[in-house]
Amino acid sequence: MTVVPSTRIYEGTRIPPRVPTILDVDPHKHDLGDILRVNFGPNHPSTHGVLRLIVDLDGEAIAGIEAVIGYLHTGFEKTMEEKSWWKSVTYPARIDYLGFHANELEYVLAIEKLLGIDVPRRATWARMALAELNRIHSHLVWLGTAALELGAISMFWYAFDDRDAVLDLFELAGGTRFHTRYVQAGGLAEDLPPGFTDEVRKFCAAMPKSVDEYEAILDKQKIWLERTKGIGLLSAEDALALGQSGPVLRASGVDWDLRKNMPYLAYDEVDFDVPVYANGDVYDRYKVHMDEMRESVRIVLQCCDQLDEMDGEPWIADDRKVVLPPRHELHTSMESLIYHFKIVTEGYRVPEGEVYVVIESPRGEAGCYLVSDGGARPWRVKFRAPSFAALQATATVVQGALIADMVAVAASLDFIMGDTDR
Amino acid sequence: MWPDTFGLACCAIEMMSIVSSRYDIARFGMERFSSSPRQADLLIVSGRVTHKMAPAIRQVYDQMLEPKWVIAMGACASSGGMFNNYTILQGVDKILAVDIHVPGCPPRPEALIEGIVRLHEKIRAGIPPAYEIRGVAE
Amino acid sequence: MSNARLRLAFEAVPGVVETREAYAETTLVVDPARLVEACTHLRDEEGFNLLSDIAATDYLGWGEPGVAGYIGTAAGRDLHEPGSQGLAQVPTPKPKRFSVSYHLLRVGDDPARVRVQVWLDEGEAVATLVPVWPAADWFEREAWDMFGVRFEGHPNLVRILMPDDWEGHPLRKDYPLGGEPVRFSGED
Numbered sequence: 001m002t003v004v005p006s007t008r009i010y011e012g013t014r015i016p017p018r019v020p021t022i023l024d025v026d027p028h029k030h031d032l033g034d035i036l037r038v039n040f041g042p043n044h045p046s047t048h049g050v051l052r053l054i055v056d057l058d059g060e061a062i063a064g065i066e067a068v069i070g071y072l073h074t075g076f077e078k079t080m081e082e083k084s085w086w087k088s089v090t091y092p093a094r095i096d097y098l099g100f101h102a103n104e105l106e107y108v109l110a111i112e113k114l115l116g117i118d119v120p121r122r123a124t125w126a127r128m129a130l131a132e133l134n135r136i137h138s139h140l141v142w143l144g145t146a147a148l149e150l151g152a153i154s155m156f157w158y159a160f161d162d163r164d165a166v167l168d169l170f171e172l173a174g175g176t177r178f179h180t181r182y183v184q185a186g187g188l189a190e191d192l193p194p195g196f197t198d199e200v201r202k203f204c205a206a207m208p209k210s211v212d213e214y215e216a217i218l219d220k221q222k223i224w225l226e227r228t229k230g231i232g233l234l235s236a237e238d239a240l241a242l243g244q245s246g247p248v249l250r251a252s253g254v255d256w257d258l259r260k261n262m263p264y265l266a267y268d269e270v271d272f273d274v275p276v277y278a279n280g281d282v283y284d285r286y287k288v289h290m291d292e293m294r295e296s297v298r299i300v301l302q303c304c305d306q307l308d309e310m311d312g313e314p315w316i317a318d319d320r321k322v323v324l325p326p327r328h329e330l331h332t333s334m335e336s337l338i339y340h341f342k343i344v345t346e347g348y349r350v351p352e353g354e355v356y357v358v359i360e361s362p363r364g365e366a367g368c369y370l371v372s373d374g375g376a377r378p379w380r381v382k383f384r385a386p387s388f389a390a391l392q393a394t395a396t397v398v399q400g401a402l403i404a405d406m407v408a409v410a411a412s413l414d415f416i417m418g419d420t421d422r
Numbered sequence: 423m424w425p426d427t428f429g430l431a432c433c434a435i436e437m438m439s440i441v442s443s444r445y446d447i448a449r450f451g452m453e454r455f456s457s458s459p460r461q462a463d464l465l466i467v468s469g470r471v472t473h474k475m476a477p478a479i480r481q482v483y484d485q486m487l488e489p490k491w492v493i494a495m496g497a498c499a500s501s502g503g504m505f506n507n508y509t510i511l512q513g514v515d516k517i518l519a520v521d522i523h524v525p526g527c528p529p530r531p532e533a534l535i536e537g538i539v540r541l542h543e544k545i546r547a548g549i550p551p552a553y554e555i556r557g558v559a560e
Numbered sequence: 561m562s563n564a565r566l567r568l569a570f571e572a573v574p575g576v577v578e579t580r581e582a583y584a585e586t587t588l589v590v591d592p593a594r595l596v597e598a599c600t601h602l603r604d605e606e607g608f609n610l611l612s613d614i615a616a617t618d619y620l621g622w623g624e625p626g627v628a629g630y631i632g633t634a635a636g637r638d639l640h641e642p643g644s645q646g647l648a649q650v651p652t653p654k655p656k657r658f659s660v661s662y663h664l665l666r667v668g669d670d671p672a673r674v675r676v677q678v679w680l681d682e683g684e685a686v687a688t689l690v691p692v693w694p695a696a697d698w699f700e701r702e703a704w705d706m707f708g709v710r711f712e713g714h715p716n717l718v719r720i721l722m723p724d725d726w727e728g729h730p731l732r733k734d735y736p737l738g739g740e741p742v743r744f745s746g747e748d
Contacts, residue, residue, distance in 0.1 A: 019715040020694035042478045043428065044457075050430055050475055070721040071475040072431055075507040075738075077706075078731050090504065097432035113583055141435065160442030167439075178436065178528050240609045240667060243695030254667065261671045352651040355583050356663050356675060358612065369615045369661065373622060373651045384613035384663070392698050418431050421721055474723040508730055508738030509722070 009235040009252065009280040014396045015242065023395040025056045025064035034058055042071045048145070048410065049417030051391070060402045067394045072421040080381045084347030085111060085185065088378060092368075093179040095383055096419035098141055101127075101134035102361030103383065104183045109264065110357040110370040111185045114350045117322060121266070122313040123187035128265045129200065129303035130173065130182065131359075132296040136207065137166040138362035139289045139296075143214065146286070146411035150227050152218060162210050165203055172196055185348075186323040187316030197304040204297045204304075211293050218286070228283040232397045232409035235280060242396065243389040246364020247292065248413060250276050251284035258360035270302045282412040289414075322348045347376040363387055363414055383422055387415035423542075426462030426486065427455045428479065430469025433496040436528040437468045445531035450538065459485040464541070465518075466534075470498035471511040483518050489551050493537055494520045497527045519552035566672060569606055573598050585675060587661075592678040592686045599662070599676060599692050608664040608674065611689070614699035615661045616707040619654040620733040656681045658709055662689065685710035706731035 016023050025035055036057045042050040050071035056064035076095055080088040092103035105127060112119060144159030167177040173192055174180035182189055218224045234244070239252045249256055257274040259267040275291035277284035316323050324343055325336035342348075352374040358367035367384035390413040398409050429437055440447045447453055456462040459482045471479060483492070494514050497503035500523040502512035514520060521544065524537035549555075570579060570586060575594025580587040590598045602608045656679040666672045678686055688711040689696040700711045701720040708729035711717060719726060728735055 015694050020690065020697045022716065042475060043459075043482055049434070050478075070719075070723070071472060071478070072470065073472055073474065073509050073721040074431075074470055074505050075509045075730065078737060079505055079507050082737055094432055097435060100432075141438075145438070156441075157443050160439055161444065164439065164442065164444045177530065178432065241694050243611050243693065245610070249667075256667050262673075353582055354587075354661075356585060356613070356661075356673070358665075358673075365612060365665075367613055367663070369613060369663065371617055379622070380615075380617045382613065382615035382617075384615075388698060388702075389695060392695060502739070506737075506739035506742065508736070510739070512740045 009233050009278075013238055013241070014233075014235070014399050015238055016395050020242065021067065021392045021395050023062075023065045023399065025058075035063055048415065051410075051415075051417055051420075053394070053406070053410075055403070055406065057403060060404075062398055062401055062403060062406060065395055065398055065406075067391050069388075069391065069417070069420050072417045074418070074422065076383070076422045077381050080378055082377065084376050085350055085378065086343070086347045088381075089184065090179075090181050092383065093181055094418060095385070095422055096361060096363065096366065096387070096416050097179070098138040098416055099134055099362040099366075100179050101130050101183070102359060102366055104181060105131060106357050106359045106361075106366055106368040106383075107370075107381070108183045108185055109359065110355050110368045111350060113355045113357055114353050114370065114372055115185065115319075115322060115348075116351075117186055117317045117319050119187050119317055120314045122307065122310040123315050123317075124265050125303050125306045125310065126188055126192055126315065127183060128267065128270070129300050129307065130170070130180075131265075132299045132303070133166055133169060133200070135296045135362045136293050136300075137163055137170075139293050140166070142289060142362075142411075142414055143286075146408075147218065149407050149411050150224065152221070152224060155214065155217065158210070158214065158217075162207065165206075169196075169200055169203060172199055184316060184323070186319060187314070189316075191315045192307065197308050200300060200304050204301050207297045208294055211290055215290055225283065227405070227408055228281065228286060228412075230279075230281050230283075231401060231405045232282045232285075232412055233280050233400075234393060234397050238396055239280075239393070242393045244364065244393055245389065246360065246362070246386055246414075247285055247288040248364065248390060248393070250274065251288045252280040253278040258358060258365060262358075264357075264359055267299075270299050272296075272299050282408050285412040285414070349374060349376050350378075358384065361386060363390065363416065363419065365389075366419075385419040385422060387417070387419035388422075390415045391420055423450075423452055423463045423491075424454050424456045424461065425452055425464040425466050426459050426482070427457070428465055428467045428469075428482065430467070430471065430475070431498065433468030433499070433528045436531055437466060437495065437534065440531045440534055445535060447535065447538070450542070452538070459483075460487060462486055463490055464538075465490065465492045466495050467492065467499040467514045467518075467520075468495040468528075470503060470505060471514050472509050473511060474509075476511050476517055479514065480517050488553075490553070491521045491541060491545075491551050492518050493522045493524060493534075493541065495524045495534055495537070496529055497525060499523075500525065503527060519556050521552040570674070572605070573601050585673065587675040587677050589677045589679070592680060592684070595676070595678055596687045596689065596692060599664075599689055602664060602674070602676070603692055606666070607668060607670075608666045608672075610665040610667050611693035611695045611699070612663040612665045612673070613661075614689075614696060614703055615663070616703040616709050616731075617659045617661070618657065618707060618731065618733045619659065620657055622651065622654055655679045656684075658682070658684075658707060660686060660703060660709060680709060682708075685712045687712050688714040690714060705729070708732065 040053040052068040092107040093100035140163040144156040147155035174182040272295045320339040329336040350372045354371045364386035369382040371380040373379045575598040578589040658680045662676040705719045
């Protein structure tokens with residue numbers, strides 16, 4: 001296995017033996033009457049959403065923990081079963097609402113896999129560029145909120161300022177800052193506007209300097225180091241056993257990134273590195289996020305070069321049974337009119353089958369299991385949420401931590417409650 | 423007027439961005455988001471409210487001291503949004519009294535600030551908070 | 561690993577009833593009674609060390625709407641083949657009501673994915689995979705909560721996404737979507 005050789009993070013396994021996701025209090029301690037059960041209820045001051053943690057405290061040390069989720073269960077999967085394929089693309093973006101492009105992308109890739117249509121390369125490269133911009137956006141928000149919770153309050157404003165620049169780019173491309181719903185089965189909903197690549201290049205020129213500034217603020221700062229180094233340890237074996245992926249796995253020493261190891265879209269044609277750190281603590285997860293932002297900038301610049309070369313090429317597949325025909329054709333071609341009518345009223349039909357498409361979202365392995373019965377609506381959509389898996393690791397990661405560290409550890413796992421609860 | 427963040431879902435991210443320097447809410451003196459409902463005046467419900475979460479919201483609302491106002495931010499808080507199913511409360515006004523509904527999915531930060539400004543105008547015009555007009559469901 | 565080697569490796573997995581390949585994905589249908597054996601073999605011998613997802617599906621009412629072969633089938637889409645459009649085709653019938661699909665991933669030098677599938681009827685239970693991959697804990701709880709599929713031996717099989725006192729299993733096909741009827745402003 002490609003694990004970075006280093007000192008072992010800890011011996012053996014720290015996964016709780018009875019229930020992997022619940023850390024039980026040592027029964028001896030319960031008898032002493034020292035255990036205080038505190039409820040970190042759904043309404044947190046931290047902006048991670050509606051997570052409820054039931055924590056047993058022995059003084060300030062954490063003796064037991066259990067995570068209760070479900071406060072944001074929206075029934076995406078059931079709702080999407082009632083919508084046509086076209087309309088249901090609006091829903092996945094709201095699942096992982098920070099990495100919204102990733103969810104739309106995995107769903108649309110699954111539909112395209114079942115349909116078997118070819119996506120033009122301009123759409124593929126544009127999707128890649130937007131996915132990487134989305135990764136930068138997600139990491140910036142993560143950085144801002146994680147630093148805010150640990151006390152580095154000014155990072156919030158710096159990170160969100162850059163984040164607004166990314167959202168401006170999304171607005172330029174798709175019209176909305178958030179939940180762009182820019183991908184469509186077959187390509188993009190619309191072509192990229194002229195001048196998009198120039199704006200992206202301007203942003204990418206400024207971004208590495210921003211990341212350097214953030215690192216200058218936090219990297220050597222004594223308080224930050226004290227609060228993140230050696231906290232929240234997770235070994236590589238435990239991480240794999242608990243289904244972790246993404247930055248959490250890479251910070252534990254496992255060199256695994258779907259973009260490199262199982263490439264999708266055109267990731268095998270771009271040049272980038274995958275940051276891997278070996279200590280498995282909060283500090284390493286933070287470093288992975290920072291390095292990933294830099295690598296994403298590299299990828300976006302390469303995508304811009306390719307997109308400039310492909311200027312004028314189609315941005316959506318030509319298949320009239322799935323994609324709406326261009327409007328000027330509706331005046332002249334009878335078949336186009338019929339296709340348009342069928343697609344808008346009933347929606348296109350996807351052949352029978354089941355697929356599982358996985359991509360590397362900002363949080364890790366995000367997948368879409370899609371079952372189609374050949375009809376106009378999905379039969380079953382299941383989203384593999386990386387945050388769901390990340391939260392399962394809370395009981396393992398928080399061992400030996402104090403209550404103040406729990407905030408740092410929870411922030412470092414980078415979960416989004418919409419993703420967890422779906 | 424100090425807001426109490428009830429950041430639930432995607433709208434919470436846009437709500438965080440009104441604190442950021444571009445859509446600065448400190449212009450109104452509201453940058454102190456109070457985590458404790460006892461010290462907050464304004465509850466911004468941002469995001470979809472599930473049946474599981476509803477008692478928690480109600481408890482937070484009850485813990486707020488009068489006068490208190492509620493902004494239902496986004497389509498999901500106003501009316502259930504695009505989710506009309508077994509688990510989403512179709513509008514937080516079923517359990518609270520809402521003063522301002524801000525539409526959008528998610529509403530732009532400018533839209534939320536417009537909602538806040540309208541609330542300020544409403545208060546200055548002397549309109550009492552919503553729970554006095556409409557009463558609160560028990 | 562080439563496809564042929566992967567196929568040979570999968571033939572050695574105990575308890576496999578059927579192997580399907582479609583869309584460059586392999587599905588191993590396994591006898592529910594031998595699931596733990598098969599998964600342990602896959603984890604230890606074949607190196608599938610990451611459990612990616614557990615997805616339960618309810619096939620109640622499968623095939624009743626009567627879908628047309630309008631767009632084509634998994635084998636391909638030839639729009640010009642005579643009779644490829646407008647024919648009423650029924651999707652292939654499923655053996656039982658519920659399927660539980662375990663998506664496995666091999667993290668390492670030779671990445672691979674596989675889907676292990678078991679078929680269950682209403683009320684049938686399957687062994688838990690928590691001893692094999694601890695990641696299965698919450699995924700199985702979700703399958704229980706949403707579909708009512710029991711996992712024998714699970715240490716904590718309680719509801720996870722719905723409130724604790726909820727009745728019914730929401731993602732089943734005979735459970736209504738719920739919600740309220742939408743009223744428009746012109747009506748009363």
